[in-house]
Ligand SMILES: CC(=O)N[C@H]1[C@@H](OP(=O)(O)OP(=O)(O)OC[C@H]2O[C@@H](n3ccc(=O)[nH]c3=O)[C@H](O)[C@@H]2O)O[C@H](CO)[C@@H](O)[C@@H]1O[C@H](C)C(=O)N[C@@H](C)C(=O)N[C@H](CCC(=O)O)C(=O)O
């Protein structure tokens with residue numbers, strides 16, 4: 145039998161219900177084991193174990209099968225990750241029928257944009273599903289994987305459940321890890337969108353160019369979609385976005401004068417269609433945005449604040465336009481009240497100005513701090529830290545961002561994971577310098593208490609980094625920790641607001 149015949153026969157079996165596993169330990173008799181090259185080990189190391197567990201088939205990369213295929217039919221596929229995508233699509237029928245897919249990638253703003261899209265598309269009568277950092281949800285179901293973009297098999301499984309529940313449009317975050325690992329193999333995107341690319345995840349991607357190349361995969365033709373995504377919506381205010389526009393064209397959204405953008409990409413004949421947004425105003429009640437697109441103009445009043453959210457609103461509208469929405473539909477976004485943990489206001493009986501936000505990159509911190517600065521409170525107090533076992537290089541840059549904009553920086557733990565918390569704080573502190581006073585307190589609850597103790601009525605407090613998260617990971621343990629709940633509890637149970645209390649242990653940056 146030729147490879148093509150064997151592959152076709154295997155796909156038919158998987159379409160008829162045969163199970164596929166990527167972890168040898170989960171293999172049941174008769175299952176297909178797909179051996180993937182990982183970051184720590186190569187799945188091909190476990191072929192013998194899968195066979196010992198009576199796998200029916202093994203799919204691996206070229207030259208990786210060895211002679212260990214006794215009892216199992218071994219197929220050497222040119223790309224096992226693409227193979228997994230094809231098998232998942234066959235098993236769940238997502239190759240034949242799947243909700244229309246919108247994929248959003250970028251360093252910051254993905255979660256915000258898919259929630260904006262859910263609101264916008266639902267108001268236009270579509271049944272919308274979401275897959276992202278806060279989980280997968282759709283009318284009739286939900287799924288928690290703990291990942292922003294679940295693994296390939298799970299992704300197809302979720303989309304099949306959405307389809308069976310009548311979902312017409314699925315909006316998903318596509319992380320750079322997912323693109324590098326081809327978790328979206330076997331899926332076809334109606335729209336691909338880019339928010340921005342700034343420093344994060346260099347522990348995994350090594351450098352910014354590799355990080356960009358991973359994100360760029362969402363916009364390029366691939367084995368499943370040789371023509372590439374049908375529409376591309378790209379932030380033209382981002383230098384990496386401009387590279388993508390030059391290559392592929394698409395809807396270029398911008399908060400600057402769109403007139404400077406070319407009408408066609410330099411490297412291709414693809415047209416660039418400009419969606420221009422102008423921030424008319426932004427204050428504590430929200431922002432006013434005026435849009436221009438191909439001769440039409442419209443205005444939006446949103447309760448969101450900050451230039452970054454103006455950009456997110458533009459991205460969502462760009463996707464909406466690609467999906468055929470009239471510009472008159474966009475005012476539906478005026479009712480959108482925000483995403484949990486993204487500049488979420490923590491209401492409290494004392495009337496203090498407190499926000500929780502998910503900023504965990506230098507650029508996100510700059511954007512959110514700038515947004516709060518523009519709201520003209522008296523002093524800006526920031527509680528923040530950095531996650532452990534993630535990009536170390538971003539830590540001093542996050543310290544720098546906070547020192548540039550904040551009056552008081554309360555440096556604390558985020559999710560230390562398996563690192564020594566004090567070492568992480570040292571890495572961040574190396575970047576602190578400039579105007580802000582610094583409090584260092586490794587215990588996050590205690591750090592929030594310290595911030596509340598020094599806060600005065602006209603100040604604003606930002607608790608950054610964990611947003612919607614409900615736990616704090618220290619070592620192997622996950623402790624319940626939800627910033628808004630912790631803040632409310634402190635204000636409800638503790639000494640509460642110590643207005644005007646003298647700053648203790650606060651020292652200026654060196
Ligand atoms: C760095 C990374 O993304 N790792 C993901 C990857 O694991 P890996 O490459 O390390 O796998 P590995 O341990 O080397 O194993 C390779 C292969 O051998 C198999 N194996 C392994 C051991 C064994 O006994 N038998 C066996 O068959 C494994 O099942 C695997 O298929 O594939 C695993 C299975 O899908 C994921 O669970 C895992 O995510 C880890 C847990 C993770 O923390 N990922 C984070 C960084 C992540 O992906 N985050 C992004 C969001 C980032 C953002 O904010 O933008 C996300 O999309 O969630």
Ligand SMILES: Nc1ncnc2c1ncn2[C@@H]1O[C@H](COP(=O)(O)OP(=O)(O)OP(=O)(O)O)[C@@H](O)[C@H]1O
Pocket residue numbers: 250251252253254255256257277292317339340452453455456485486487501502503504507508509511512611
């Ligand atoms: N367009 C944007 N540009 C820069 N920063 C942004 C933007 N939108 C949101 N942010 C900041 O980034 C934080 C995370 O936002 P959001 O959760 O929407 O991003 P994300 O891309 O989904 O992040 P993650 O990679 O963790 O899933 C926000 O809390 C805010 O501080």
Ligand SMILES: N[C@H](CCC[C@H](N)C(=O)O)C(=O)O
Pocket residue numbers: 292504530531532534558559609610613
């Ligand atoms: N999706 C992000 C989440 C970071 C959240 C932050 N609280 C941290 O733990 O670093 C990541 O995997 O980098």
Ligand SMILES: [Mg+2]
Pocket residue numbers: 254255276277278292317
């Ligand atoms: Mg997200």
